[in-house]
Amino acid sequence: MGRNVDRITLSVVRGVLETTQREMTLTLEKTARSSVFNTAHDYSNALFNHRAEMILQGQDIPIHLGSLMPAMKAVAGFFGDDLAEGDVIYHNDPRYMGSHILDCCMYNPVFYKGELVFWTVCKGHVTDIGGPVPAGYNPDAKELYAEGLHIPPVKLWDRGKERKDVVNFMLANMRARRDQEGDLRAQYGAVKVGERNLIALLDKYGVQTVQDCIDELMDMADRQMRGLIATLPDGVYEDSAVVEDAGHGYGDLEIKARIEIRGDQCKIRIDSPPQIPYFINSYAGNSVSGVYLGLMMFAQVDPPYNEGLYRCVELDLGPKGTLCNAVEPAPCVNCTTTPMETLADAVRKALEKAAPDRAVASWGHANGVNIAGQDSRNREEYVSMILASIISGAGATAYMDGWHACGPQCCFGALTSGDIEVLEYSYPIIIHRYGLMTDSGGAGKYRGGSGTVWEVEPIDHEMTVITFGEGRRFPALGAAGAESQMTDAKVGRLVVSSAAGEKIYRENVLVTIKPGERAANHNPGGGGYGNPLERPADRVADDVRNGIVSVDGARLEYGVVIDPSTFAVDEAATRRARQERTAA
């Protein structure tokens, strides 16, 4: 061990950091107003040291955590020496390394005996940020100015005193102000709970010991990632993945990753098409999240998770003005899901070429809805992203089937969708369906997890449904030879039913529905792993009995013939079908 840290104290310090992050998370969840915070976990808390390096990233949403590293540095750099005890900073601007403007982040510098020692940071997806479209997802925005309120780094508390004018200015630009204000207080509670704990830690062990322990934890993470990279053969590995055209008309867009492994170092170079006047551009901060998610899906390393993990990674996001390295005035509100998930796929697939045995399938990409309208129960405006509408299937791995209902990929199981009764209490809606979708999981020796459908009807008012994301034409990528036949069952879509019949949307739209009409958002399943013809027939039969795979799906995708009345496998017919398929 490099520095003089005893292993016991190190474990204690690590434990306190983890507890602190967890307590911040609990505070936010228990106190927040919007369902996005209080039930859906679309937030992340992290701790930084005085050098603005992430010392604990916790287990929260992957899309937030990568971008927090450059964003923290941008915010700290913006204020430089102009920081005092009691200051609290707010920020959401992608031009200062933020992800998208809905992810509003609070940065709390922690001072100890007059010195800046830590930052406690809380980032969360607010339900509205102003702009022409409720909930922020404006598919018609050609420039970022048309998306909503941009908040460059600004102090909301100055030396312990709330700047009420600034807070008011900000909230005055948002819909459903009461929720936004409550959520802002909840974020404040979270960063202050973090501060309270860290100061107790310093009181106990002193600044030097604690900082030495933290440096050691970062070195440990560094050693872990380097250790893994060093096992990969030196060389250059390339692959790509495609973002589907979700209504912009610029066609499908290919993102390429080129990875050079030399010893225990890795250089990642991204190339993507020119930015487009549609909300799927990704500025540099957000793209860092995409690349790191791809890396972590591949690496699967154990905690501690901190900035040390990425020291051996050199990142080049490609020329400025491209999809994954966008610049002003490119709109970008959809960036945390699209193209971020595809970027992660490209990076992961390129890495898998260096170590095919580490391959995993993609998770269903995000394809969700926001809802907005007037609640007649209290005559208040409501607006919210509905995380329950976004729950896709997880990808299968070399060890097991993908989890049902665990995605999307960008959140990697960190969301919680919220209880339907809580949602119906919070918003004037009836949720008619929230269930798994037959045949939605990618076929494979290990099956992808099922996606979900979330079907809603408004009570006594007109409701606007605003969609975002993609994954409505291309299913989640399989791995190790997995291939699906019934691809349309595996992708997402919005299905609106009214007296006029059913209408299916595969692009991002704003749709208004009335009582008696329903909008059903279908989410993609996860990709499969390995040859589906190698899946044991009894496991296919079990899936059929449970309605996860249909009788047709069993035959078409797995070559397994099932008696629909008894769910028994027809062994002879199955053998024949599988032989024919193998021969073909």
Place this chain on the structure above:
Amino acid sequence: MKKKYRLGIDAGGTFTDFVFSDDQGNVRLFKSTSTPDDGTQAIDAGLQQISAAVGRSIEDILADTDLCINGTTVALNALIQFKGVKVGLICTAGHEDSIEIRLGHKEDGYRYDAKYPPARMLVPRYLRFPVRERTRSDGQEYTPLHEEDVRAACDLFRKEGVEAVVISFVWSVLDASHEKRAAEIVRECLPGVFLSVGSEVFPQTREYTRTSTTVLNAYLGPVLQKYVEGIDAYMRGRGLRAPVQYFQSNGGMATGRAMSQKSVYAINSGPASAPQAGLYFAKPLDIDNIITVDMGGTSFDITLTQGGRTNISKNIDFLRYRIGVPMIQVETLGAGGGSIAWIDPSGLLRVGPQSAGAVPGPACYGRGGREPTVTDANVVLGYLHPEHLLRGRLKLDRQASIDAIRDRVATPFGMTVEEAAYGIFKIVNNNMVGGMRRVSIERGYDPRDFALLGAGGAGPLHITALAAEMGIRKVLVPKLASGLCAFGQIISDVKYNYLAACPMRLDERADFEAVRRLYVSIEDAAVASLKAEGFADADISIERSMDLRYVGQVHECTVELGSMEVSLETLPEIRGRLDRVHRQLFTYDEPDSLAELVNIESTVYGRVPKPNPPRYPKGGADASHALDHVRDAVFSDGGTGVRRVSTPVFDGSKLLAGNVVSGPAVIEEETTSIVVEPGWKAVLDSQGSYVLTQD
């Protein structure tokens, strides 16, 4: 003259503990080996020991026993081993997957783990039957109940041999009529099937929580029913007149019949009596803030009680299954005497959660264990005497402990064996402190305001070190420490706990009369049944609480009301309490925000007279008459190193009340040893508890 015995039976995984008291204040502890397949065998074995000790027949003893309480891990073990029954679920069409979707979440800690499997389904999807019916969030019917769907479900369940049926509909908490009608149909179509209904088992908002809770109830109910019927029949057959009372996870008791209908209330009933025992032992010291820790072979259970009230958990994931019903909050960690020390891939020393169990056990047991455990560390550190455990009936191999720690920890780390052993001791303590922080600091309690009670065979070895780490200055170790829960059972009050959803904004226009009526309606039934059980009015008391939040929040703070009436006059006080709780937990409050009532809760107590405490003979401060020997033990050198100290060891059975033992010292009892760290002193009080304080 008729004796009045009281018998507490705590059936654990390894041992069944018996605490037996008479009206003279004699309390004795017995242990027999648990017999999971038929609990009555372990009970019979224990009763024989009691019979021999008292010199009366089992029949005579039971005839004079007016209170017999049983705490059991039957439901818990059935869940751990997936030995519940085949369950069918009847649910609102469109929502048959909520228990499989599990809110779309993967547990934290496994984010990138490609090998972590989903939770096993207690009801497979093909047995989750959608029924057309729907109530809206305002309680209005949207779709009437399609009875033919319920009948179709029954047909399927009959064909599949389903043993228990769950009915759980969306918003049944606002209007239970569809569930009630469906239940009638199920009883008619499937007579004899075990039936659990959501609005009866857990009448609170949150469909996923309610359905999951009710599914667990049905999955475990028949198992518990069989256990309870066996025990009841055995006890009646041996002459017990009073019905056996079964301990519940919420700290109350219920008869066997009531218990098996609500098995989910029994799921963690074992450790739930620890707080009562803790309060009992702390009472002579005028302490009602107490944290209890119970450290056995494999696990470490923590509870927290403030102002005589114990933290209650609701809506938590228990063994990966969501349970809504209130449970005494027990934080359980894989930290016990058998926990194994190991080095993780990043080179850090870890302890547990893997345990060497009883077989092969710690290296020093000489049963083939090679891994260093916490017990091995305690032997090396000189805290445990190799020859003195269970009065010499369990001999320990000290050299085996040294070898295991040297090979697996000391050599790889370049440390001495004693440094490594002390490292294990500190890491396991640190794990336990993490758990203690979760029940205290993370919930807004300052541990320095609490006394700490150490229990279980291993707990007293660590207790002063844990207290020091938490900043706690007062520690209790009862002589009955290793049977703490069985003792807790015989001194617990009978307790009925009722909940009701009561959604309402709490302003001047609130319908206080409706709230009052709802409280009275849930309390009346409990009071009537306590009276039927023979409790006098004076022994019955009621404590109320409500779950409140600021309008717009969806998570509630529980606010205690005691016996306060809810009215316009008390509204400001209630509001003030909400603000205080919120500030304590989350650093801020919102005095200007409107408050909203979500649930009300009443706990109705039937006071059980406590046994007279035992009296230990008094002596002076001098403890030298109880000095057994002096040996080397290892303690911290005050920094990060260790030092060996010549340490006096006392025979606990010879200590008199008032004797003072100053640390460093070890006090040996039959089933445990108490380590008195340097800077601490221990005094035996007149009721058989060691009180340890820091100078």
